[in-house]
Amino acid sequence: MATTELASWYSAHGRHDLPWRETRERWFVLVSEVMLHQTQVPRVLAAWPDFIGRFPTPEAMADAGPGAVIEAWGRLGYPRRARRLWESAVRIAALGWPDDLTELPGVGRYTAQAVLSQADGQDAPAVEVNVRRVVERVTGRRLADREAEAAMVEIGAPLIGRDRLLALMDVGAGPCRPREPRCQECPFTSRCATRGPLELETKSRQAPFEGSFRQRRGEVLARLRAGPTPIALLDARALRSLVTDGLAAIDDTTARLP
DNA sequence: AAACCGGGGGC
DNA sequence: GCCCCAGGTTT
Known part of the structure; x- marks a missing residue:
């Protein structure tokens, strides 16, 4: 099996222009991950430099107070993220980083694994929507959380850790996009079970916003x-x-x- | 398991 | 108009 196709695809087509991918500092990675929750990359790209410039360390954010963070968050949406990020900053500034990053408010399994793999060089599989879509299409079935992590490790080999996460994420955001995937441009096309969306792939739907x-x-x-x-x-x-x-x-x- | 959050972009 | 977004928390 030509498992190096992912690595060469990522080298040629990966997003190497995102500023938060240039750092390996936990705080920078955490801020970008939280900002990216349910928020498209272009919007974060526009907001991240000013935000991280204002709060370059957990201490800076903790000292600024929650109101300043919420204000700086602006109209990015889901403002509870800003509040929880400030609460995390307070804890980190006072006690240091916890061994288990999910002890930080607003940090779940995905974000914890994403920080460890990107900032600490750990081989922790982090499954978000793009990775999940890729591994479910390649394997041809819906996967439970731990199954998806195992599939991520297998499908992403020989890449590990940070490169595996970013490469699979970019495949999911590019050729393996939700609608009208471009399978001819995908590094997995020769071994993909579906070569297209799974049945009933998207399950979440949100209520109408107007009048809500x-x-x-x-x-x-x-x-x-x-x-x-x-x-x-x-x-x-x-x-x-x-x-x-x-x-x-x-x-x-x-x-x-x- | 499903709902909730809340703002915007793509088609 | 509908769908989606580098989720986490609560019910």
Whole structure:
């Protein structure tokens, strides 16, 4: 089996222009990984340099406070990520990095493995949506989490660790894209079980945004980013939800970032 | 297992 | 209009 096809494909077609791929510092990798959760690469590319420039270390972010981080997060979406990132920074600044990175808020199995493989040179398989799509199409069936990790190791060989993750990720974002894959350009085409999407491949669907509670939450947060606001002007339930998430603070009759 | 988060880009 | 995005947490 020509297993070196992935390596040569990655060398020629991988994304070698992403700034967070140039570092092996845990903090830089963690910030980029969190920012990339459910957020497309072009949007992170536009926001990451300024953000990491402002918070170049966990200490810098911890000292800045949650409101400054939420404000700097801007309109990237899922602002709970910003709050949890600040909480992680506080913990790292005070106690150092935990042995188990999933102890950090907002860090699950994928992110922990992604940081270890990219920053620490460990051979930890990290499966996100792109990798999962590739290995499920190549093997021809849906895979449980640990199965997908094992498949990632087999299919990615002889690449390991960081290169394996980035190469498979780029295959998933390129030729093995969700819709209308370009199998002729894929390094796995000769050994792929499906050469196309699996049946019922995408399973998650989100509720309509217009008129939703999410929309109201977003509007309240946008207002608070502009400055302290009288509570009476804000959607009460949305504001309460933001306070619960640590994204807003209330004193007397005014709401503001925490 | 499914819902939730919340903003945008591609087609 | 629908689908998707380098997920994690909560129910």
